[in-house]
Amino acid sequence: MKPSRTVTVTAGAVLVLCMMASALVLRHLDRMRTRTRLQEVLYISSPKVLRRLSLGYDGLLADIYWTRAVQYFGGKHFIGARNYDLLAPLLEITTGLDPHLTVAYEFGANFLAPQPPEGAGMPQRAIQLAEYGIRNNPDDWRLYYSLGFICYMELHDYPRAASAFARGAEVPGAHPFLRIMAAQMAEHGGDLRMAQMLWVTTYQSAQDQNVRANAVAHLRALQVDADVTNLEHLVAVYHQNTGHLPSSFADLQAAGLLNAIPIDPLGQAYKLMPDGRIEVPAPDDLPFIQKGLPSGYKPPPPKFLPSD
Amino acid sequence: MAAIEIIGLSKTYNVGFWRKRLKCALRSLDLTIAQGEIFGFLGPNGAGKTTTLKLLMGLVFPSSGMARILGMEINDPRMKARIGFLPEQPYFYDYLTATELLEYYAQLSGVAAGDRRRRVSKVLEQVGLPDAAKVQLRKFSKGMLQRVGIAQAILHDPEVLFFDEPMSGLDPIGRRQVRDLMEELKRQGKTIFFSTHILSDAESLCDRVAIIHLGELRGVGAVEDLTSSVEGRVEIVWLGNSVPASVRTIVTECHASGDTMRAVLPETQQDAMIDALRREHLRIVSITPVRTSLEEYFVRKLKPSEAAAGVRS
Amino acid sequence: MSGARVAHIASNTFREAVRDRVLYNLIAFAVLMSGAAILVGQISIGIERLVVINLGLTAVSLFGLVIAIFIGIGLVSKEIDKRTLYTVLSRPVRRWEFIVGKFFGLVGTLAVNTFFMALGVFGALLWVSHGFQLADGWVLVALYFIILQFLIITALALLFSSFSSPLLSAVFAFALFVIGSFAEDLRGFAAMAQGAVHWLAAGVAYLVPNFSSLNVVSSVAHGQPISAQLVFSNTLYALLYTAMAVSGAVLIFERRNLK
Numbered sequence: 001m002k003p004s005r006t007v008t009v010t011a012g013a014v015l016v017l018c019m020m021a022s023a024l025v026l027r028h029l030d031r032m033r034t035r036t037r038l039q040e041v042l043y044i045s046s047p048k049v050l051r052r053l054s055l056g057y058d059g060l061l062a063d064i065y066w067t068r069a070v071q072y073f074g075g076k077h078f079i080g081a082r083n084y085d086l087l088a089p090l091l092e093i094t095t096g097l098d099p100h101l102t103v104a105y106e107f108g109a110n111f112l113a114p115q116p117p118e119g120a121g122m123p124q125r126a127i128q129l130a131e132y133g134i135r136n137n138p139d140d141w142r143l144y145y146s147l148g149f150i151c152y153m154e155l156h157d158y159p160r161a162a163s164a165f166a167r168g169a170e171v172p173g174a175h176p177f178l179r180i181m182a183a184q185m186a187e188h189g190g191d192l193r194m195a196q197m198l199w200v201t202t203y204q205s206a207q208d209q210n211v212r213a214n215a216v217a218h219l220r221a222l223q224v225d226a227d228v229t230n231l232e233h234l235v236a237v238y239h240q241n242t243g244h245l246p247s248s249f250a251d252l253q254a255a256g257l258l259n260a261i262p263i264d265p266l267g268q269a270y271k272l273m274p275d276g277r278i279e280v281p282a283p284d285d286l287p288f289i290q291k292g293l294p295s296g297y298k299p300p301p302p303k304f305l306p307s308d
Numbered sequence: 309m310a311a312i313e314i315i316g317l318s319k320t321y322n323v324g325f326w327r328k329r330l331k332c333a334l335r336s337l338d339l340t341i342a343q344g345e346i347f348g349f350l351g352p353n354g355a356g357k358t359t360t361l362k363l364l365m366g367l368v369f370p371s372s373g374m375a376r377i378l379g380m381e382i383n384d385p386r387m388k389a390r391i392g393f394l395p396e397q398p399y400f401y402d403y404l405t406a407t408e409l410l411e412y413y414a415q416l417s418g419v420a421a422g423d424r425r426r427r428v429s430k431v432l433e434q435v436g437l438p439d440a441a442k443v444q445l446r447k448f449s450k451g452m453l454q455r456v457g458i459a460q461a462i463l464h465d466p467e468v469l470f471f472d473e474p475m476s477g478l479d480p481i482g483r484r485q486v487r488d489l490m491e492e493l494k495r496q497g498k499t500i501f502f503s504t505h506i507l508s509d510a511e512s513l514c515d516r517v518a519i520i521h522l523g524e525l526r527g528v529g530a531v532e533d534l535t536s537s538v539e540g541r542v543e544i545v546w547l548g549n550s551v552p553a554s555v556r557t558i559v560t561e562c563h564a565s566g567d568t569m570r571a572v573l574p575e576t577q578q579d580a581m582i583d584a585l586r587r588e589h590l591r592i593v594s595i596t597p598v599r600t601s602l603e604e605y606f607v608r609k610l611k612p613s614e615a616a617a618g619v620r621s
Numbered sequence: 622m623s624g625a626r627v628a629h630i631a632s633n634t635f636r637e638a639v640r641d642r643v644l645y646n647l648i649a650f651a652v653l654m655s656g657a658a659i660l661v662g663q664i665s666i667g668i669e670r671l672v673v674i675n676l677g678l679t680a681v682s683l684f685g686l687v688i689a690i691f692i693g694i695g696l697v698s699k700e701i702d703k704r705t706l707y708t709v710l711s712r713p714v715r716r717w718e719f720i721v722g723k724f725f726g727l728v729g730t731l732a733v734n735t736f737f738m739a740l741g742v743f744g745a746l747l748w749v750s751h752g753f754q755l756a757d758g759w760v761l762v763a764l765y766f767i768i769l770q771f772l773i774i775t776a777l778a779l780l781f782s783s784f785s786s787p788l789l790s791a792v793f794a795f796a797l798f799v800i801g802s803f804a805e806d807l808r809g810f811a812a813m814a815q816g817a818v819h820w821l822a823a824g825v826a827y828l829v830p831n832f833s834s835l836n837v838v839s840s841v842a843h844g845q846p847i848s849a850q851l852v853f854s855n856t857l858y859a860l861l862y863t864a865m866a867v868s869g870a871v872l873i874f875e876r877r878n879l880k
Contacts, residue, residue, distance in 0.1 A: 001366070001374050001382045003876040007717050011868040011875070018865035023827040025858040029834050030808065032850060036840070037805065043839040064806045071809045365711045367879040385713035393711035399703050401633075403640040415629040416712045418622070460708055470711075 034075070045089050047096020054097070062098030065090055069104070070210070073111055073120075084120035087112055091129060099136035102143065103207040105129060109146035110202070110211045113154045118288075123154040142205055144168025145178060149198060158189035177201045196222055220265040221288035224280060228292035231262060231270060231278045245276045309379045311468050311499040312341040312364070316373035319359055333359040335523045336373065341501055341516075343467070346494050348510035348517040349503040350606065356523040357503035358396055361472050364501075365393050377468060389418055392461030396472040398453060402446035406437060406456055409445060410463055417464040431459045436485055450477035458486065462493070469493065471502035475509055487513060507606055519609050526609040541598040542578050545570045547591040555584040568593055626714055627722040634726020635733075638692055643730065646684055647737050653680055658745035669749035674760060674842040677742035682767050682838070684738070685731050686798060689771050692730070693778025694790035696723045697870070701879055710879075717871045724779055724867055731771045739764050756844035762852065763841040769859035773830045774798060776866035783870040783877070801830040830862055 044050055054061040069090035076084055091112060094104045111119045113126035130147040137143055148164030151157045162185035169178040177197050188194050196219065203215035234257045238246050241255070249272055252258040262270050264280050270292070271279045280292040284300055319334040334356045341347045351357050362368040364375055366382045380387035400409055410428040419427060432438050435455040440448065448456065454477045461469055474490070475483045490500060490513055504510055510517050511531060518528040541560070549564050551571060558580065562571035573581055575597065585592055638644075657676050661669045697720070700706040709719065739761075746757060777797055781790035800807065804826060811822035835855055837847055 001363070001370055003369065004383060004715075007715070007875050008872060011717070011871040014868040015865055015872065018861045018868070019828070022858055022861040022865060025854055025861060026808075026827055026831055029831070029851075029854050029858060030805065032848075032854065033805075033834055037833070040839055043843065064803060067806055067809050067813070070813070362879070365707070367707060367710060369876070369878055383715075385715060388711060388713040391711070393708060395704065395707040398708060399705050400708070401637065401705055403637055412629065412633055413708065413712065416626055416709065416714050418713060457708070 042086070042089060045093060047093050050093060051097055058097040062094050062101055065094040065097065066101060066104055069094060069107065070208075073107075074210070077117070082116040084116065087120045088122050088125045088129075092125075095129065095132065099133070102133070102137065102140055105133040105143055105146050106206060106211055107208055109149050110214055113150045115154075123150055126150050126154075139171060141168040141171040141174035141178065144171070145175070145201065145205065148178075148181075149202065152185075152189075152194075152198065156189075158185050161185055161189075175201050175205055192222060192226055217287050220286060221290070223265050224286055224289045225291045227262060227264065227270065228278045228280075228289075231272075232276070232291075234258060235272070235276045235278070239276065245274070246272065247274075248272060309343070310340045310376075311343040311345065312339070312347075312375070312377050312501060313379075314339040314360075314364075314373070314375045317360070317363055317370050317375055318372050319363060319368065320371045332523050334363070337520075337525055339518060339525070339528065341499060343499050344494070344497050345515045346490065346500045346513050347502070348514035349501065349520065350505065350507065350510055350517055351503070351520040352505060354522075355520045357520060358472055359523075360520070361393075361395075361470055361503060364470060389464065390466050391468045391470065392464070392466040394457045394461045394469075394471045394474055397450075397476065398457040400445050400453065400456060400460075403444065405442050405444050406432065406448075406459075407441045409456065410460055413460045414463055419464050427463060427465075431463050434462070434489065435459045436482075451479060451482050454478055454482070458489065466498070468499045468501070471500065473504055474502055475504065475506055483509070519606060521609070527605070541572055542575050543570060543572050543594075543596045543598050544578075544581055544585070545593040545596075546585055547593060548588075552584045552588050552590070554587075555581050572598060623715070623718055626718050627725065630714070630719060630722025631725035631729060634696070634723050635729050638727070638730040641692075643688060643692065644734065644737075646688065647734065647741075650680060650684055650738055651741055654741045654745045658748045662749045670746065670754075671842045673742070673745045673749050674763075675838060677738075677745060678760070678763055678767065678838045678841070681735060681738045681742065681764065682770065682836075685735060685767065685771050686774060688734065689727065689731060689774040690778050690791055690794045690798075692727055693775050694782050694787045694794065696727060696779050697782040697874060698785070698787055698790070701877075704880075706879060716875050720779065720783070720871050720874050721867065724775060724870075727775050727779075728772060731775065732768060735764060735768055735771070754844075756846075759837075759841045759844070759847055762847045763837050765852075766835045766837055766855060769855055770832055770835050772859050772863045773801075773832075773866070776863040776870070777830065780866045780870040780873070783873045797830060798832070801832040802836070803833070804829050804831040805833040831858065835859070 051058045073087055091104050091108050108126045108129045113119055113123040115121045127150055133143040144164050144167045148161040152161035162182050165178045165182035168174050169182055181197055199215045199219045203212055206212040234252055238255055246252050249261050266285055268281045271281055273279055278292055279294050280286055283293055283297055314337050317337045321331045321333055322328040323331045349357050363370050377387050407428055411424050414424040432441055435458050437455050474486055514531055516530050519526045545568050547567055548569050551559055551562055558577040559571045559573045661672050778794045781793050807826040811826045814822050
């Protein structure tokens with residue numbers, strides 16, 4: 001007079017097995033569909049149409065497209081792709097559905113503008129995106145900053161960058177660096193200090209963790225470049241003074257040129273090579289550096305760095 | 309092998325959403341019903357009759373105890389093929405006609421495909437609905453639905469039948485027909501277990517009855533045993549208009565109607581009474597044992613107030 | 622024996638749906654498709670085929686969804702409420718046979734419904750394109766995927782019906798349909814989360830029905846082919862998920878005390 005045990009056990013077993021099996025099939029499906037899924041984005045790439053289709057839930061749909069954009073870029077970045085042609089439509093749809101989603105403009109400035117493999121290599125579209133953002137959010141200084149950032153980093157158009165920073169600096173609550181950068185851009189555009197200020201601003205104002213991690217990586221790279229330049233200059237001085245290359249940092253210390261063993265931003269000591277060059281011990285951990293690389297070094301595909 | 313065995317069967321419900329209160333619908337029922345019996349399950353409304361039937365049909369699971377029908381478990385399909393069930397105030401798929409419904413039930417009961425049509429029309433005749441075969445059930449009256457209910461219960465020629473209030477909704481003619489049908493089924497050797505709160509039906513039909521109240525069994529036994537329990541009285545009717553002096557003391561009640569006298573006296577005094585009447589040369593019309601009616605037995609088994617609420621003749 | 626009873630219950634469920642005038646929805650569908658075909662044919666905007674396929678398949682999907690939910694939520698609960706179940710279960714019908722029979726009955730109804738709708742879609746396509754193209758064959762695959770969707774929705778509605786009231790069942794089923802349409806994104810969200818939230822979200826994301834891969838309407842409208850691998854995986858997924866939901870319904874119904 002109780003529920004049948006056979007039925008309970010069988011149905012229970014079927015339930016559990018099918019649950020697990022369906023999850024496995026889903027993973028397989030997901031892998032199969034990555035390409036198609038994103039191509040479907042292009043079928044309806046007009047934000048206006050999507051807005052109508054979303055039946056008023058455009059904010060939610062914007063969030064969904066934003067997630068897709070981040071995942072798309074992260075996924076491709078991970079495999080070292082050189083083609084991110086869907087990033088621009090995804091960001092445009094996102095901001096078309098929700099023009100106030102500032103994180104999307106920030107992402108565009110940092111990952112749409114730079115050349116592959118770091119970015120999609122579309123600085124003009126990134127600029128259009130930023131200008132669209134400014135039109136819709138005239139009181140958000142971050143958008144002027146994004147615009148200026150792109151002009152500086154990718155186009156090396158210092159006057160335009162300066163004017164964007166100047167406009168941004170007018171907005172209450174803007175990062176104090178904007179005003180400084182605007183003022184000094186004309187004279188010191190190419191300076192290390194300017195680049196550092198920019199990345200610090202990005203780091204401090206970023207809403208997206210990937211952007212923030214990217215900024216940290218760039219700041220470290222700038223530091224390494226500066227360190228290596230400086231150290232190699234000291235080596236040259238030593239060479240000039242003594243007629244031979246130093247064999248270790250101790251020699252430089254003995255000569256009064258150096259106070260302590262120099263360490264890179266990750267806390268590891270730089271290596272002094274026999275030919276007088278300075279190298280970083282772990283170049284894989286320091287993306288974007290332009291100096292201190294071992295000869296013949298090939299950088300691995302860049303990947304999204306975890307947030308610190 | 310007993311037709312129905314009920315051992316310690318009980319059912320308690322958890323009532324209420326937040327604070328669960330316990331409601332005991334059936335307390336530890338023990339009953340055995342032999343094959344070929346008509347067994348009446350009596351009680352006022354809410355006594356636990358329908359709960360018992362639902363437990364026996366496997367619609368509800370017991371809190372404790374068990375039951376067997378024809379020696380088999382309650383959810384054994386082989387057993388179910390040999391029983392028929394008529395629920396209280398039955399509902400059927402109202403978008404089907406009577407024939408369609410019965411043929412569907414015949415399919416589910418495993419009646420052979422060639423046999424179905426014949427059985428269905430036969431059973432419709434038996435319950436008096438041959439003309440309504442093609443009518444949609446949503447157009448049926450309450451009485452007609454009740455008959456369809458009986459039809460679907462006997463359709464597959466089961467050995468044991470379970471009826472919950474089989475007479476409900478029927479006019480006197482209908483009730484008579486059902487009574488006749490039940491007697492016919494009994495003649496065929498079937499076992500019938502039915503619940504009712506109409507005592508006169510139970511009295512005339514049943515071999516044995518059980519009385520249940522507030523979930524508890526209050527009495528079981530053959531109808532005659534229950535009714536002629538302690539009383540043992542007879543009623544004697546004779547032509548005349550007086551009671552012989554010698555027996556006046558033993559007569560408990562008497563009254564005259566027309567040219568006859570009617571007296572009630574203890575059974576033990578029956579012979580003395582007959583002798584007295586014959587001595588007086590009075591013509592005896594009839595001698596009838598007096599039974600406590602089942603109603604009185606019923607009432608006695610319940611508290612007066614509750615009996616008044618549930619009793620109907 | 623079991624199979625016969627399941628089949629009988631299924632066919633009775635189908636009969637009930639038909640007598641409930643469910644199939645009248647085909648009239649509304651026919652009107653919609655004819656109107657669209659004629660309108661689009663008149664305007665001749667160059668994307669007639671696209672519009673007819675998009676509109677037609679979306680309508681098939683939505684009409685079927687509504688039918689699946691509306692009938693599905695009552696499959697069990699209506700029989701319990703109306704107590705029509707008593708005389709069925711007192712027969713040698715096992716409880717699980719009842720559930721499975723009901724399932725197949727509704728699925729059969731939807732399949733028949735979809736078949737007629739498919740005729741309507743192809744009819745409209747013929748009208749606007751004045752002939753069939755090879756790519757139209759993919760429309761059949763899209764329809765097959767829609768039927769797979771119906772399998773899942775029906776199973777879920779049945780599951781809810783076995784323990785919940787019709788109103789709640791409808792809400793749950795509809796909610797799961799919406800969430801399931803964005804299941805891929807939900808899995809994306811889950812992947813980006815960390816710690817306990819990640820596992821919880823991933824659990825939910827894999828448990829909700831996945832309709833994204835079954836929705837190939839836009840692809841087919843653009844004449845894109847559909848890989849055999851996708852067909853196979855989708856079929857497998859739908860069958861597994863359906864089996865999961867139906868066995869859940871069986872488990873619940875097996876131990877249910879009927880009122």
